[in-house]
Amino acid sequence: MHLDKVMDGLAGNPALPSELVRRLLGYRKGFGRVAKRPDLSDDMIAEIIAADDHWLMHSLALNRSLPHAFRMMLAEHPDPAIRTAVAVAAGDAP
Template sequence: MDADDPTPVHLDHVMDGLGVNPALPAPAVRPLFAWRDGFGKVAGRADLTEDMIEEIIATDDRWLLHGLARNDRLPERSRLRLAAHPDEGVRAALATRAASAPRRMLELLVDDPDVTVREHLAQVDGLAPDLGVRLAADPEPQVRAALAQHWT
């Protein structure tokens, strides 16, 4: 492919497909972190090592960080770092996967300054009752409404 050739329209999907392919060997995963036109699906891999996770966080790429935040297999230390990330979208993505999250991370998200993060957290099944009570007292009506819809 020449540099002047147009980029194939399906290339984003191909790169994301490679990123989630469990047969892709570990040395071939790391170069996919540099692909910035996809949706960061490579960050959802189950076989990411701690140094790979750190490399993804260091990219500060929105889609890679969102994919990483939605990865249920992250170590607690990485989840806590993402819970303190300045991008509220990353924190909101992390909140959607909070069912299996460490208690410390949940406490950070319950007190998050962004209403969207708290609203996503209010929709999580299996939230500890005391955290649900704290969300029930949230000053924002959409957080309380989300909690009422999803927490029985």
């Protein structure tokens, strides 16, 4: 089995403890589904934003469960790809 598929499977597991989610964020960066998890804590989201890794931020911006305050913060990001991803994920959100 390919390690990336295993990591994606872990990232999508809703029962994954938050300590392991944090480790996956460090390992996977923006690749895979870890930054799109609906259960990311505000602290984890703030860490992702502080890291300012392009792919991790892009995945976070595509997170449909992102709290409005963080969505607004990413909407002001200087990278147009991040802003576009926020708009795509926002759907009907104000």
